[in-house]
Amino acid sequence: MTATSLTRPASTGGGRGRRPGRSGARSMGGVGRAKRREAIALVVPSLLPVLLLSVAPLLVGVLLAFTDARLVRRPEYEVVGLENFQRLLDNGFFWDSFRIGMVWAVSVTVLQLLAGMGLALLLNADLRLQGLTRVLALIPWAMPPVVVAIMWRMIYSPNAGPLNAALGGLGLPDDINWLADFSTALPAVVVVGVWVGMPQTTVTLLAGLQQIPGELNEAASVDGANAWRRFTAVTLPSLRPIVTSITSLNFIWNFNSFSLVYVLTEGGPGGKTMLPMLFTYLEAFKNRNIGYAAAMGVVLVVVVVLLLSAYLWSQFRAEKER
Amino acid sequence: MRVLVKPAQYLALAAYIVFLGFPLLWLVSASFKSSAELNSLTVNLIPQDWRWENFSEALERQGLVRSAANSIVVALVSTALVILIALPAAYALARFRGLLRTVGTGWILVSQVFPVILIILPLFLILRTIGLTDSLVGLTLVHATYTLPFALWMLQGYVTAIPTELEEAGAMDGAGRTRVLREIVFPLLMPGIVATAMFSFVSSWNEFFFALVLLQSPDNYTLPITLKMFIGGEGKVALGPLAAGSVLAAIPSIVFFSFMQKKLTGGLLSGAVKG
Secondary structure: OOEHHHHEEEEEEEOOOOOOOOOOOOOOOOOOHHHHHHHHHHHHHHHHHHHHHHHHHHHHHHHHOOEOOOOOOOOOOOEOOOHHHHHHHOOHHHHHHHHHHHHHHHHHHHHHHHHHHHHHHHHHOOOOOHHHHHHHHHHHHHOOHHHHHHHHHHHOOOOOOHHHHHHHHOOOOOOOOOOOOOOOHHHHHHHHHHHHHHHHHHHHHHHHHOOOOHHHHHHHHHOOOOHHHHHHHHHHHHHHHHHHHHHHHHHHHHHOOOHHHHHHOOOOOOOOOOOHHHHHHHHHHOOOOHHHHHHHHHHHHHHHHHHHHHHHHHHHHHHHHO | OHHHHHHHHHHHHHHHHHHHHHHHHHHHHHOOOOHHHHHOOOOOOOOOOOOOHHHHHHHHOOOHHHHHHHHHHHHHHHHHHHHHHHHHHHHHHHHOOOHHHHHHHHHHHHHHOOOHHHHHHHHHHHHHHOOOOOOHHHHHHHHHHHHHHHHHHHHHHHHHHOOHHHHHHHHHOOOOHHHHHHHHHHHHHHHHHHHHHHHHHHHHHHOOHHHHHHOOOHHHOOHHHHHHHHOOOOOOOOHHHHHHHHHHHHHHHHHHHHHHHHHHHOHHHHHHHHO
């Protein structure tokens, strides 16, 4: 949630989360010492579990990456310095999985954005059936990732699945084993990723669209701008901050995604859908090399943070130039 | 050209409705089908004979009811914990601005992108040391911790929406701090608390990854884990009852979201996006 769906929603799986914003800097003037003490007393109880169950583990996790810890009853481990990272450099399977994770995260994020933008524009236009579409657009977001995966396994089922049946009806090849074929497995899970993640993107973009003053579009119309021109000159620039934040968040969530693909394919066939989180999970809990897995986790986090900073920096520059 | 815009828009809308809605429809339809029909090559959306027995079979299936009960307990207790912890903190975040607020919101944002995989490894070791792996208590604590940031974010939004003037007026009339909180703030906050609690419940109910890592004995499985175990040995599994179980597992989330539909599309999110 999601932490996976907690995330992720189900997170995991499942995700949710918005950009925290400042709701008007209403200054309290000189906040008295007593008041401040009161505020701290109110916040501390929420800090404790967080420190114990997320901040401390995160730090320990980084330390683990420099040890040869194994997941056994009586763990005795030694500090091995950078050995895990050196091994990782030569681990072709890890980098394969990393590449698959990138392809997955980038394609899901881009398709989510495009599909979500299309749907948001339709929901913002004056059409019927919007109530139905709104409800439909929210359900995938809320469903348990496991149920989503079970559902799509049925859709993709090679013999009795509706997808192959529909293709057969159109006279196309109808014997594709979508989730087990080397060439279709990754695209097939990407579609499910888009199905799950599109709603949140849509809702966020829709909220942004509804804040664009109608006069802006009217003025552009009067000036003779057609729909496409209005979209590129008025809508898109106004949505830019929202697009930037939702894209960054989606990318991270997708890159950290686990539950959906784990239940859909368990990383198969032949590792073709082995997302980095699955790879790391298997290394830690099946091969029991928890120190080595922690090193993988550290590498993944560092790369994601670097990529994201580069993206945000480029957006920031573009924003400044305007 | 102009005349074509509306039909084109409706065509696109229809495509979205099919893409979003058909898988759901199919799952529901499968939950009423017999195994024979589910495995036959003739594919129909409407079941040929409606098999309500799938639902009773799913419920009779070993472990499903038990794991649903586990899920409910974990979700309820973690929700109660989250609300108890988040309520005072949300109030403080909303009312006392400054460094506290910056740090608080910063942490909420960071927690949304936490690398769970890096946390679960040491967390597993820590919880094992204190004997809380393969335990619903451990899972409850973990769920509460990971729902907390977003619950906090939701709640502080609701607190911010209550005008401080109301509290000031109460104080002016001579009501003490606790009385102001109990009689003015709390009642106004109730809808927000309900929404946050529902969100927290659904998050825990849906959660898969932590449950997968932490729980080992089938008696402790939560619903998502049990459903995943059903599909382990494909072919042998009865797809009808599996679909029926999945439909049942999705109900709380769908109830929550239809309840929250208006809020999510309107208030909550737009407030968050305004920046």
